[in-house]
Amino acid sequence: MLATAGSLYVPEWLHGRSAGYKRGIRILHTNDFHSHVDPFPANHPLHANMGGIENLRSLILDNRPLDESFLLLDCGDIFQGTPYFNLFGGVPEMIWMNHAGYHATTLGNHDFDNGVEKLAELLKHANFPAVNCNYDFHETALNNMVKPYQIFKRSGIKIGITGVGIDLDGLVQAPLRKGVVYRDPVEWVQKTVDHLRKKEHCEMIIVLSHLGYQYPGNKIDDQKLAKATNGIDLILGGHTHTFLDEPVKFKNISGKEVIINQAGWAGLRLGKIDFIMDHI
């Protein structure tokens, strides 16, 4: 599928335009970074010397196409987990994400750990949008700062990206999420996807999720979201810190394919997913 040129990937679709008009887009993504700016130490029992923003950026540069036919996305819980957050309140993480060139993120429960006002302050410094469609922020400092969706044009097509978050009750202390109203993920994702498909004429839909990959029972997760909705091409997940070897295919409510992926946590994995556009 992919050809390499030196150390830089050159997706096949860049060569294939004259033969069948195939073009493509690459999605690179992370989730649950949790302030892991540095690699895990050499004596770490599980992840010795892995992760770290220098290594992550090298991998991003090695795997991004030479043109702009890619998106770098994140699925929330950027903050909390190392002294970087305790000491600096999220500033280095924002600097890192701007530097890496992220195109969009969504919000995880730990992104509220210093409260809605502090999160709003941090997002003012982000060069990329935060998207979420199922939290109502009207009564908070995040109103108009978190968008229900963002549309990107890549490889000649319109890509609609929305985000969906977990119920914060029981996860985030009430004063820190004051005014944030949680709404049904399936209902609000479907509404947003319908809008993006029908009104905005998006040809590809990506959901950045912080629901979690899979739970027993009725608790909403990425798999249940995929199966209960229509029109989503790709769900990128977070929250459960799930290490998948590769993306997994599911069927949506109409029997069409939905891809789900999650890339561990702490910058230990970089998800890489390719899509091809067939033109008539």
Added chain:
Amino acid sequence: MKPILLWQRIFPFGVLVFGILSGHSCQIKKVSYAGGENLKVISTAKYDTLTANLIKPWRDSVAKSMKDTIAYADSAFLPGMPEGNLNHLVADLVKEEADRFLRDTFGYPTHLCLLNRGFLRNPLPKGYITERDLFEMMPFDNYLVFVKVGGATMDSILNEIRIAGGAVIAGLKMEIRKNEYFNAEIGGFKFDSRREYWIATSDYLLNYGDGFFSLKSAMIKVYTTKNIRDITREGMKAETKQYGKLLYHNDKRITLRKND
């Protein structure tokens, strides 16, 4: 009648030529998944100096303020479900301080310590444990609280531990199956639903749950200003000073049983 401008004459033709040459007049047929993988982020020969320079001021500051050694471990401590040796270490250190505080203040013992597994974010490595290791193991600023609960509430809490699939506990032994807990012992005695129990826990768990919602129905709640990370640090320091290392706490506290 208005004259037809030059651009108005050529514009339709221009669009047609552009469309034929570029292929952009065609419609998207479909977007197809073409493959994917999750790449391991490991160190490479190509060190990203630009990023290193960008983060250097923050990194230097973290290194400076987090370098102190606070304990020694001759093997790693791992968190786990339903239990893990890190769960036991932390719960025992917190219960020890909670016992001291509650006896000094009210003259009562603490029957058990209960914290949530999500409170422990990282293992403790083998070797010298630094302030940074402590922060990465326990980044949250949670405070010690005491609650006094009746037997019915205690029964609900034991069920919540079962539903959670484990916890960070001291002073409690129990066996759990999918739909029930059994053989519960608190403080070495069989759980008695007619008794009242003092539980040491965190303000986060008491107020915001993480599945342990029964704590809210406690008869008495006592808040303290004792940060649980500070308690853990002092406990680890004292244990290392006394024994030369952190002690292992390998006793069985929560046992998973298969359903019959």
